Amino acid sequence: MASIRDIAKMAGVSAASVSRILNNDETFSINENTRKRVIDIANKMNYSKEKNKHGSRSTGDEQTIALVVRHSAESELDDPYFRYIRRGIEKEAEKWRLRVLRVFRMRDKEKDWEQLSKYGAVVMVGEMTQDAVEKAYSFNQKLILVDTYTNYSQYDCIQTDFADKTHEILDTLYQNGHRRFAFIGGLASKVAIDGQVVRYKEEVRAENFQEWIKLNNLEDCAAVYQGSWSTESGVALAKEMLAADPLPTAVVVASDPMAVGVYRAINDAGLRIPADISIVSFDDIDIAQYMTPALSSVRMNAEEMGCLAVRLAKERMLEERIMPIRVICSTELKLRESVKKIIEAVD
Structure with missing residues (x-):
């Protein structure tokens, strides 16, 4: 149940103005649209003068955003991407005096789906199977999907532009003379209702790498290597790549932690970056610019993605919008220094 301060924050007016409006102060002169907005928000947030008359501030479930995440606690600690998304969610929610509660992780075997119905909105972070998304939606239609690349047109969805960015990377490498390419990345995965992880090769970066290669008629000059998303997997996949003949002159890596492993394998093989092989990665974690040579990488603002999720949830909670939208970040x-311009025969 909302307080006067909560309503004021949501409406963009002072708490004193909200108090005078809700108490029908006839001496208070204010724009009629503002008056109506305050009253509408108070109704939607279940404001009650009786329950607030002693000045207590309640934080009811209708002002809480339920957070459902696909990643484990360990991966959230290890991967800054998920940490930044969550930090953005919490920071933006605090700005609007909303609460955030992680109700369960998708990998939990036991999940209380019914509790989703009592919250103001639900934010799901990461790829889930269609039946899992539909189940969440059946309990709460104010559903926001973050970092989901499946084409769910009926839900609010926040994505990155990794598809287009993969093409941009390859265009840049091609313009720098590269004609032999490799891709190293992790397998895509979704979490099912029962918490099981379903893995598959059609990861957004890998798919768009192959699409670009095909569009440029370079199928005989490219290879894709996929495994887990760990640094160790980066080492193993890079060793597999280095056994090829001829070697690629440029490698696109799907994440910076994997790129650290690729660096190690290339150095262990006695090759040099970028003299022998250029590398471009994704994430642009803090260490990227301090690697030797400095790693070229795609920078994303994961924290802003979290902030956007709360803004979309707020619109849903206040019924300011009913049409689902897709936001491409x-x-x-x-x-940086990991990419070299090379001289090759002109096509």
């Missing part, structure tokens, strides 16, 4: 390619 732009990323930035940071070219």
Whole structure:
């Protein structure tokens, strides 16, 4: 149940103004649209003068955003991407005096789905199977999907532009003379209702790498290597790549932690970056610019993705919008010392 301060924050007016409006102060002069907005928000947030007359501030479930995440506690600690999304969610929610409660992780075997119905909105972070998304929606239609690349047109969805950015990376490498390419990345996965992880090869970066290769008629000059998302997997996949003949002159890596492993394998093989092989990655974690040579990487603002999720949830909670929307978050390619311009025969 909302307080006067909560309503004021949501409406963008002072607490004193909300108090005078809700108490029907006839001497208070204010724009009629503002008056109506305050009353509408109070109704939607279940404000009660009786329950607030002693000045207590209640934090009812209708002002809480339920958070459902697909990743484990360990991966949230290890991967800054998920930490930044969550930090953005919590920061934006605090701004609007909303609560955030992680109700369960998708990998939990036991999940209380019914509890989703009592919250103001639900934010799901990461790829879930269609039946899992539909089940969440059946209990709460104010559903926001974050970092989901399946084409769920009926839900609010926040994505990165990794598909287009993969093409941009390859265009840049091609313009720098590269004609032999490799991709190293992790398998895509979704979490099912029962918590089981379903893995498959059609990861967004890998798919768009192959699409670009096909569009440029370079199928005989490219290879894809996929495994887990760990640094160790980056080492193993890079060793597999280095056994090929001829070697690629440029490698696209799906994440910076994997790129650390690729660096290790290339150095262990006595090859040099970028003299022998250029590398571009995704994430642009803090260490990327301090690697030797500095790693070229795609920078994303994961925290802003979390902030956007709360803004979309707020619109749903206040019924300001009923049409589902898809937000594509732009990323930035940071070219550093790991990419070299080479001279090859002109096509």
